[in-house]
Amino acid sequence: MRLATWNVNSIRTRHGRVVDWLVNADVDVLAMQEIKCKPEQFPLEPFEAAGYDVVLHGLSQWNGVAIASRLPMTDVQIGFAGQPGFEKGYEGADAPLEARAIGATVGDVRVWSLYVPNGRALDDPHMDYKLRFLRALADDSARWQAENPGAALALTGDFNVVPFDHDLGDPSMIPGVSTHISPAERDAFHAFEQAGLTDVVRPLVPEGYTFWDYKQLRFPRNEGLRIDFILGSAGLADRVVDARIDRDQRKGDAPSDHVPVVVDLHDDDDDDDRPMIF
């Protein structure tokens, strides 16, 4: 199975590029973020014409997540247990949930498409929301793994955190001032390891950015960020045979500001792909 994640920054603007890429890159399952539309506005036809079913969660012109798959999807879930809500000017516990998480099972892999809140500024209420979102996601993922020991879980998407200094190429981002690089955000990201989830792309692609701002010639200068990830349970990590970041998708006409991140998994029941141990 070839599994990918891509923050598409409006699927209505980008569906031609996205479907062309799905077909040409021979991708089975694509988790998308920032589709920026409601369900009735999603361009289903080009996906279906190319052989992909789509499940999605979109509430407005903001956020929005989806999964396109040419393999059957089951157990579709909108949002995760304990996901916090947010409403500008209101921080109550019953704030409405945003369209930032959708899960589905493909084969024996539980796939999540996740769009973690940006944070906006270190002292903005959105930053507290971001940290609570990450902690709740790690907690729910740990709980799921305890209930499904050994199973393959993939948390994919735009985490809006730059985990390491070498993932930071944007010179305008200042430690202590900028979002995405603060110790609190990095701690919240690294806590997924304690929850049993590792970055399954990093061992195969140790360097490389997944996002370049549209402003300030960030892509031509290669001043990007690595903020899009595929985190996997041990049961998923054991099956990863290849991974890549498709930097070329930042080129050409009307690109997203993010590029796809891809992993290849061998089938759990396919002994031919595994070393034989006697």
Place this chain on the structure above:
DNA sequence: ATGTCTCAGTCACTGAGA
């Protein structure tokens, strides 16, 4: 210069979000 991009609301712009 928040120097670019996207969408809503409304129809040439502003506001919001990233």
